[in-house]
């Protein structure tokens with residue numbers, strides 16, 4: 001158990017930890033639990049924070065002065081953000097106007113403000129904990145500022161970086177942290193856990209979420225697998241030229257561009273697997289093989305790979321200042337070109 005290993009290592013933990021692994025595996029929750037335990041006034045002989053001391057109460061309401069959380073605005077705005085109030089502490093330093101789209105990067109100002117706070121004394125005498133996530137969203141300036149802190153750590157401070165894409169972190173930052181790897185639980189364990197919350201769809205949801213239980217639970221809240229079935233019908237209708245791409249783009253944009261693109265990325269991965277002729281080891285869209293196989297017919301594998309890469313690139317810029325509607329339109333048109341084997345010049349004539 002990760003938790004047990006962290007508790008045992010407590011006395012010898014380095015000042016920087018990197019919690020690395022896919023989203024939906026509870027990195028945030030474990031970081032918060034470790035923070036609460038370190039800051040708790042009476043948990044030193046216990047394996048859990050007491051939950052009743054002043055420190056624990058302040059952590060639970062998000063106002064502990066020695067718990068510092070730096071998030072991107074996008075991460076803080078997410079409905080399932082476990083940090084919520086705590087995560088807003090350094091957002092002021094972004095200087096964002098109210099009308100601006102939330103930023104996905106962690107800029108240098110919040111990191112500088114964090115460093116200043118960490119260099120002062122702890123308020124409660126139990127040390128300080130800082131959590132930064134998604135750490136790969138730090139830009140070069142903020143990563144460099146943090147690097148100085150990792151090289152000359154503040155007294156009695158634990159820094160926890162969270163990342164689902166640790167390879168994107170500056171190598172020098174990575175190398176200064178002890179890496180704590182998060183991996184999906186065994187499938188039967190995850191299915192049991194999820195089934196107690198969502199019922200019969202647990203296996204399909206876990207497949208869609210790449211085995212990450214918390215992401216699967218979030219997909220259930222969003223309306224999966226029902227909405228997936230509708231989008232799969234849309235894709236089939238695009239392939240048979242019975243759905244106008246612009247109507248499809250409007251529908252998908254309204255449903256939530258990021259979620260639809262995430263699902264579409266998984267669908268193309270499934271089509272690549274099916275096109276290879278082999279029965280894929282694990283499909284994202286479990287139980288949908290009969291709907292997906294007709295979509296593949298005759299499409300060159302290289303074309304599917306190209307579409308997969310394009311969707312990946314578009315997903316990465318989605319949080320920035322792009323026109324989401326245009327981006328989705330572009331993807332829908334490329335998707336139809338791929339599925340019908342036609343170039344853009346033939347698309348204009350289709351209603």
Ligand SMILES: [Zn+2]
Pocket residue numbers: 040041042043049050051052053054055056057
């Ligand atoms: Zn306590």
